[in-house]
Amino acid sequence: MGSARSDASDAADDSSLTPFKILVAGGFGVGKTTLVGSISEIRPLRTEEALTQVSVGVDDMSGVGDKTTTTVAMDFGRITMGKRLALYLFGTPGQHRFWFMWDDLAYGALGAVVMADTRRLADCFPSVDYFERRGLPFVVAINVFDGAPQHDPEDVRIALDLDSHVPTLLCDARERSSVKQVLITLVEYVLTAEAAEGQTAVPVSAHLDAPPAEPAAEGL
Numbered sequence: 001m002g003s004a005r006s007d008a009s010d011a012a013d014d015s016s017l018t019p020f021k022i023l024v025a026g027g028f029g030v031g032k033t034t035l036v037g038s039i040s041e042i043r044p045l046r047t048e049e050a051l052t053q054v055s056v057g058v059d060d061m062s063g064v065g066d067k068t069t070t071t072v073a074m075d076f077g078r079i080t081m082g083k084r085l086a087l088y089l090f091g092t093p094g095q096h097r098f099w100f101m102w103d104d105l106a107y108g109a110l111g112a113v114v115m116a117d118t119r120r121l122a123d124c125f126p127s128v129d130y131f132e133r134r135g136l137p138f139v140v141a142i143n144v145f146d147g148a149p150q151h152d153p154e155d156v157r158i159a160l161d162l163d164s165h166v167p168t169l170l171c172d173a174r175e176r177s178s179v180k181q182v183l184i185t186l187v188e189y190v191l192t193a194e195a196a197e198g199q200t201a202v203p204v205s206a207h208l209d210a211p212p213a214e215p216a217a218e219g220l
Contacts, residue, residue, distance in 0.1 A: 033091055034173040143173050
């Protein structure tokens with residue numbers, strides 16, 4: 001990552017920012033590491049290790065192309081939203097053998113992004129079920145892979161049996177602007193839900209209408 005993003009986080013006064021912890025979940029190879037890396041204004045923390053023969057028969061490698069690494073702990077990144085919010089992104093490991101870490105990663109989270117690959121849609125069911133059981137608000141981001149069939153988000157919602165109020169949208173995890181829209185949608189969804197439950201009197205617009213602090217021109 002360039003130094004501009006690293007310096008951007010130093011420009012904001014951390015004491016004036018409200019922290020907002022977000023999980024990024026989904027199946028193996030769905031694009032979680034890419035999403036965190038494309039939006040983070042700091043150098044993202046990655047815990048990737050090379051795939052070896054030991055994983056054969058343990059991890060489901062179907063449909064992941066020539067992927068050679070896997071996240072074994074978490075991804076971490078940060079992005080400021082205007083002058084009010086600091087989003088801390090925690091990418092969860094996708095393989096079943098690392099699911100024991102999810103409870104620790106989910107502690108204190110206010111919302112989540114569930115990434116979906118329409119070629120392996122069933123892989124995101126565990127994430128959806130997990131967040132529904134915890135009552136944690138989430139959005140579904142349908143990652144647009146090259147050569148993958150394109151489906152209407154509403155059709156994906158039906159296939160996942162999601163409630164009508166759960167935001168479902170297309171996303172290119174490689175594109176910063178696309179990831180930014182996913183995060184804005186999640187923040188709006190979480191704050192609106194909290195306001196409806198009487199947990200906050202601060203309108204969503206109060207968090208989103210302020211421009212990014214300079215020199216964080218690349219921030220949300």
